[in-house]
Amino acid sequence: MTILLTDAWCWLCISMAIFLLTAFIMGRQSKYFYTMDVVPRQFSITDLQLPSCQKELVNLIKGIYTMPAANRQQTLRALRGQLWVDFLFMPAAYGSIFLVCIKVASKMNPAGTLLFNILAWLQLLCWLCDIIENIYLLQKIGPNVSESTKTVHRTYQFLEIIKWGFSLLAIVCGLSALLFFWVTGNFAISSLHYLLIIVGEIVIFMALQKLPAREPSPAT
Amino acid sequence: MPRNNSQVTAKATIAISDFTNDARVTKALDTLKHTFNPDKGGRPFIVSDVLDDAGHQYVNLVQKGGGVLGIALIGYTYVLEQMNIRFLRLAGTSAGAINTALVTVIDNKQDPKSEKVLDAVCKLNFFSFVDGHPATRWLIKKFITKDDFAGKAKRSLLWLLGTLALLITADVVLVGLSSHYTGVAVWAGLSFLLTGCCTLLIALGVSYVANLLKRLKNSGFGINPGDTFYDWIKQRLHENGVDTVQQLKDKAGACPKLTLRVENDAQYKALFGDVTFITSELVTQNKIQFPAMCNLFRTDINTMQPAGFIRASMSIPVFFESYMIKDIPATDPRIIAAWKDTFEISQPPETARFVDGGILSNFPLSIFYNNDIAVPRLPTFGIDLDDSKPEDKSQNPFNWSALGYFGRIFNTIRNYYDKDFLQKNKVYQLGVGKVDLSSDQFNWLNFFLSDKDKIDMFALGAEAACEFLTNFSWDDYKNQRRDLQQQLTTVKTPSHDNITH
Secondary structure, eight states, X not given: OHHHXXXXXXXXXXXXXXXXXXXXXXXXXXXXXXXXXXEEEEOOXXXXXXXXXXXXXXXXXXXXXXXXXXXXXXXXXXXXXXXXXXXXXXXXXXXXXXXXXXXXXXXXXXXXXXXXXXXXXXXXXXXXXXXXXXXXXXHHOSTTOOOOOHHHHHHHHHHHHHHHHHHHHHHHHHHHHHHHHHHXXXXXXXXXXXXXXHHHHHHHHHHHHTSOOOOOOTTO | OOOOHHHHBOOOOSOHHXXXXXXXXXXXXXXXXXXXXXXXXXXXXXXXXXXXXXXXEEEEEEEOOOGGGGHHHHHHHHHHHHTTEEEEXXXXXXXXXXXXXXXXXXSOTTSOOHHHHHHHXXXXXXXXXXXXXXXXXXXXXXXXXXXXXXXXXXXXXXXXXXXXXXXXXXXXXXXXXXXXOTTHHHHHHXXXXXXXXXXXXXXXXXXXXXXXXXXXXXXXXXXXXXXXXXXXXXXXXXXXXXXXXXXXXXXXXXXXXXXXSSOOTTTTTTOOOEEEEEEEETTTTEEEEETTTGGGTXXXXXXXXXXXXXXXXXXXBEEEOOEXXXXXXXXXXXXXXXXXXXXXXXXXXXXXXXXXXXXXXXXXXXXXXXXXXXXXXXXXXXXXXXXXXXXXXXXXXXXXXXXXXXXXXXXXXXXXXXXXXHHHSGGGGGGEEEEEOOSTTXXXXXXXXXXXXXXXXXXXXXXXXXXHHHHOOHHHHHHHHHHHHHHHHHOSSOOHHHHHO
C-alpha cells in the first residue's frame, strides 16, 4: 500500500497504458460484431451487457449463429476474444480508478479520506461483478442458448448497475477532486509530469484509432 | 419463443357480464328489439337477403383500425350478433384486423363470437404489447397517463441544467474565496464533487437517449418488437385450430347452408366466406391483402404463419417494429409470375417489410366491391371508429402546432384512398356505422385502459350499432346499389375509379 501511495502516479501511468492498449484491442474486435436481426446488423458489447429483457440477449446470440458460416466464425472469434481481453482490461481500468481515489483520499480531510477510500475499495467489487458478467456471457454464447430465468436476469442487471454505478461515481468524484486541487494550486509539481505522460498515452491511443482496420467479411 | 404467458394475460378484474349487462348496452338491445318487433307495432328486421336455416342474416363486415379503440368494435359486433346477424366475408386493418381474426377463427360462422372475443380481451394485459426497452416503456406510460408529462420533463431538464450552471458558478466563486478564507476550501471541494455528479447525470442521460436512438435505428425504427402481440394472437389462433394459412382459409370459408330470401340473377355465385387483413408493404410500396396474396411470398403458403398477417396489419409505424417476411424465393418462376400478375413487378423482393395497413387503407370497404353483381344479395357493413378531437376537425387553418400541421398532411394522404372510394360509391356509406370516440377519455395508444374505459368503449360501440341498425334500410341500400350498377353498365366509357374498385 505504501509503495502504491508513494508511486501512485507512476502506477497510474502504467495501468492507464494497459487500459488504453486493451481498450484499443477491444475496439478493433468490436468492429466484427454482427448479428442477424432480419438483416445483418452490428452490435456492441453494451447490447449484451444491458439487454432490455432476457429474450433480447438470447435473440442477439441466436442471431450470431444464423449468420453465414464465415461471418459467424468471425463474430464469435472477436466476441470471445474481447471477453478474454476484458480480463486484462479490468485490473487496468478498476486499478486506475482505485489509484486516483487513493491518491485523492490522501489529500483530503478525514471525511473526504473516508469517502474516497470507500470509493477506491469499491472498485474491487466492480471488478468482481465484471468477472462474473464475463463468465456468464462466455457460458451463454453458444448455439443452444436458452432464456435465463427472471431472477437470473435481474441479478445480472443488478451486477451491471453496481459495476457501472460505483465505477462511474468514483471516476467522476476522483476527477472532480483532482481538478479542484489543480485549480487551487494544491498539487505537487512533479505530478504534472505524470499528467503529461497520461495525456501522451491518450493522444497515442486516439492516433491509433485512426489506423485502418481489416474490413469484416463481405457477406456482412 | 413464446413469452411468459403471465406477462400477457392479467387476472381478469371484469367479467363478460360487466360489458353485456351494462345499462347502455341492454338499453340499446331493448330499443332494437322493440323497434323490430312487428307484433308490437315495429317493423320487420331485414338487413340482408342471405339467410341460413336458423334464420341468421348474413352481411359482409369491414372493421376499421384504431389501436385500443378496437374494443368498441366488439361492442358493435356484439349487438349485430344479438340481432342474429352473421358475417360472411370479413376484412379489417390494424385493430380491425385483430377483431376480424378472432371473429373468423372462433367457433363456426353461424355462432355468436363477440362474448368469446370479450373473454380474450378481459384476460388481456394490454400493456404487455408495449414490449420495448424498459426506458421507452416507462416513457410511453408517462406520456399517455400523466397530464403534461412533456412539460414536466422539459422543466426537470431545465432544472438540472440550471443546477449545473449554478454549481459551476459556485466552483469559481468558492475557489476564489478559499484563497482568503481557508474554511471555504471544504465547500469548494464539495461543490466540485457535486458538479462532477451533476455532469455525470446529464452525460448518462444523453448517452442513454443516444443509445435508445441507435437501438431505434437498428430495430428498423420500431420502439416495440411486437413479439408479445405475435405470440398472443398466434396462441389465440392455435386454440381455435388455426396454425396454417389453409386452416385459416378453411375456417373463414366454412359456411352453413345458405338460402336467398328473394330471387337474384347471381343466385349463389361467389357467395362464400373469406377473410382479409390489410397491410402496407414498404419495399415494393404496395397494399397487401392477406391471405389472398400469400402466393407473392411463398410457393407453399402453409409455410407462412397466419398470426404474421395480423401482426403485419397492426405494425403501427415507429410504435412497433416492422413485420418482415424474409427469404422470399424471388427467383422462383411461380413467385415471379405472381408479382408480375399482381403488381406488374418483374423482380420480386427477397425480403418484404410491412407496416400498419392503416397508412394505406384503414377502412378497406373497397375490397368487397363486386362489379359482377347487378343487385346485391347482402350488404357490406362497415364499423368506423371516429376518434378525431374537436381541434382535429377545426377548420381554422392558422392555429396548428407543427405536430398538428404534419398530422393533417399525414391524415389527408392516408385517408384519401378509402374516402375516394366512398365518395364515388356513396351507396357503401349506407352500410357504415360510426362509433363516436372523440371524447378526451379515449386515446388510441392508451394501453393502460381502466376497466371503466373498456366498458365505456364497448357501450359506445353497442349504441352506435343500435343507431345504425335503426336507420338502416336494406331496400334503400339494394336500390341504390342497383342504380349505381345500372349507371356503370350504361355509360359507354365508365370512370376508371369505379371500374378498379
